[in-house]
Amino acid sequence: MVFSLVLFLSSQNIEAQRKKKDTKKDVTEEAAKTPKEKTIKDLVKSSEKIEGLFTLYRDTITGSIQMIVCENQINNEFIYFSQISDGVSDVGRINRGSYNDSKVFKIEKYFDRIEFIVQNTSFYFDPENPLSKSKDANTSNGNIASIKIEAHDKKEGAYLIKADDLFLSEVLSQIKNPSLPGESPTAFKLGNLDKSKTKIKNIKNYPENTDIEVEYTYTSPSVFNNGSNAVADGRNVSIKVYHSLLAIPENDYEIRFDDPRVGFFTTQIEDQTSTSSIPYRDLIHRWHLVKKYPDSIISEPVEPITWWIENSTPLEWRETIKEGVLQWNVAFEKAGFKNAMVVKVQPDDATWDAGDLRYNVLRWTSSPEPPFGGYGPSFVNPKTGQILGADIMLEFLHFTNRVLYDKVFELVSVDEPFNDSNTNKDNFKYCSLGEELHQEVMFADAVISADSNSELQMERVKRESMMALIMHEVGHTLGLNHNMKASQLFSPEQLNDADFINGKCLTASVMDYAALNVTRDRTKQGQYDDVAVGPYDHWAIQLGYKPFKTEMERQALLDESTKPEHIFGNDADDMRSPGKAIDPRVNVSDQSNDQITWAIDRIELSNDLMKDVKMRFTKSGESYQELRRVYYLLSNQKGSAANTISRFIGGVYVERAMAGQDGGVQPYTPVSLEDQKRAMAALSNYVFAPNAFNAPNDLYNYLAMQRRGFNFRLPEDPKIHDQVLGYQKNVLSQLLHYNTMQRISDSELYGNEYSLSNFMTELNDAIFKVDIYGNVNSFRQNLQLEYTNNLIDILTGKQAERYNNNAKSMALYNLNAIKTMAASSGDIASRAHKQHLRTLIDNALEEIK
Secondary structure, three states, X not given: OHHHHHHHHHHHHHHHHHHHHHHHHHHHHHXXXXXXXXXXXXXXXXXXXXOOOOOEEEEOOOOOEEEEEEHHHOOOEEEEEEEEXXXXXXXXXXXXXXXXXXXXXXXXXXXXXXXXXXXXXXXXXXXOOHHHHHOOOOOOOEEEEEEEEEEEEOOOOEEEEEOHHHHOOOOOOOOOOOOOOOOOOOOOOOOEEOOOOOEEEEEEEOOOEEEEEEEEEEEOOOOOOOOOOOOOOOOEEEEEEEEEEEEOOOOOOOOOEOOOOOOXXXXXXXEOOOOOOOOEOOEEOEOOOOEOOOOOOOEOEXXXXXXXXXXXXXXXXXXXXXXXXXXXXXXXXXXXXXXXXXXXXXXXXXXXXXXXXXXXXXXXXXOOOOOOOEEOOEEEOOOOOEEEEEEEEEEHHHHOOOOOOHHXXXXXXXXXXXXXXXXXXXXXXXXXXXXXXXXXXXXXXXXXXXXXXXXXXXXXXXXXXXXXXXXXXXXXXXXXOOOOOHHHOOOHHHHOOHHHHOOOOOOOXXXXXXXXXXXXXXXXOOOOOOOOOOHHHHHHHHHHHOOOOOHHHHHHHHHHHHOHHHOOOOOOOOOOOOOOOOOOOOOOOOOOOOHHHHHHHHHHHHHHHHHOHHHHOOOOOOOOHHHHHHHHHHHHHHHXXXXXXXXXXXXXXXXXXXXXXXXXXXXXXXXXXXXHHHHHHHHHHHHHOOOOOOOOOOOHHHOOOOOOOOOOOOOOOOOHHHHHHHHHHHHHHHHOOHHHHHHXXXXXXXXXXXXXXXXXXXXXXXXXXXXOOOOOOHHHHHHHHHHHHHHHHHHHXXXXXXXXXXXXXXXXXXXXXXXXXXXXXXXXXXXXHHHHHHHHHHHHHHHHO
């Protein structure tokens, strides 16, 4: 029995052990079937580690990147910023140095995904107001990327994600410009983004920022337009972009709010808990400049604004550029800072390049078709307005006689009528002073070349214009926007006094687009351009950077806006486009506080040169390209001056002073009857008269382009009539714009003495009265037909509903007057022209019936 029991127990034990072994085997087999969860270490073992704000791992075989997001970065905010490392100007403002907007993003975790959420920073809620509890109502943030977590290291508090899709697509920033309505289907365009060719070129990682340079390739199997010579293959175009992820600065930066009396770039924020009719908390853009010794009246800053001159800069211009930057130190001293600006030269053996965000660089290029001569962007923290970095792009073209675009001189196209719906909200950020200044320098060159002491004078022009351009673009990087009203500071007589203007800014601010000071009387020629920052600039820098002890102290300084030297009007007010704005003093390419007199002088100077332009600019053994260039240059100056004059008709002066401010006047004051009549008389003589654009008879025979292989515009003959009519159409577009005509009528209620009926009658007389009963030359025929068609369009055209009844009545009245005046007289061409006019009017009147 005992033996049997032992045998039974042994067999039970053996069975239990077998079952246990089988169970262990099953668990082992099941474990073998279930893949082991990979760690971060496993997934990055073939990658190069690049530590910084966001640690990156780059696969050494494929080049793909993975990114670490730490647990302490979840639910925190960062700044994203991008700039073009290299591009092509054929597709708009996608060129080296172009900045895109900076934006705030938050990193969030959603289950097994890491998400990048762009924050809406457009609104403010007072945290003490109960409304702040609903601050997210009916606003949208932007979820730009949701990426699967590949691994999680709990001990290190780190998540690993694949980052290729984040950087190798247009997720972070739209690079390819969208197609615009009315854009030509044959215009050069980028193809579709080719992910197989798009690649990461460079990675730079620092504790406070992660920078990645990506080369995007856009491909199209076939293109209508292969672009300029800057594009090797229109089917495959590369754009290089720097993407930067930045930690939000932790400092004692003091935000400052905008005031309309001074011009800073701003981040616009609306207070949703304010009951004011102007609930604005717009933040001005400024550097974090702090005194090293706060109690001192003037102190060096803790950290100056340091500029580096790129080592690509021509040696002969480095000192001038440095001097231009340091001119701003004069303004900063009035704000309490000594040596606020510092300039250094990038060593030839520097290990950093100009795209490095840690350096503010004055960069230099010589592009095939540059979109600017100088460009000074900066980027900011959208939550505070603090400027975090800046660059300035300079183009060698500024010093050449190379024409930017042939069409500028060969055929002047009418500006598009101003329309709020087709304006780009970001246009204010782009500066075209370099382009304007380039044309001014070429004009000065033409004037000086006709003089005896040309070489020394041109060196002066180049140096002074470069100084002005540098000061202007540096001003942008300090936060200042344009001041197109600043040219009102001095009179024509003062500008012709070489001793008076010596060493000065010729306007109230270097932030204007003023014309060069080229005198008609060459014996009175003094300074051509600004060599110091202006009085407005000193005042504005104080408002932006002076450490105010009280708000009352700041307001007292703002109240100085009524001083003549603090005059201000920016891009929103300027009248360069027909129908856009109302104050003729706020304009580009003008000069002096008597623009009509100045513009007439500029036209007369151009006419003087035109008389013997063929003799002075034709050189034996050379082509006639130089003669052609100068002819169109002089003509263009006349057209530009005419535009300046035209803005006074129906103009209204605008003042920005606050109610009750000392020295302040009413916001709107119509241009005086005397000045409007002066403007009309000038247009009659210099734009509409039969001989307004006369040139020596034998000049047209020589306006030939230099041939270059088969790259030649056909038909090659100069289009003289189209060119002249282009200038006249620009003026008519302003005078007959629905905004101008309505303003003339409305402003009669608050002081305008130049009535619509008076203006329209005098305009009719200027265009017809001199020659309607005799022969009409071909220029006048073109003008009269264009004007008549404009009157008809007021009654029946696409924009007819925009004109008020008073304008339509005067258009009809003038058409009937033209029909009466257009009697059949003169030579055959004149009689045919007059019959054409009568037929157009009869058809229009019949349509109205």
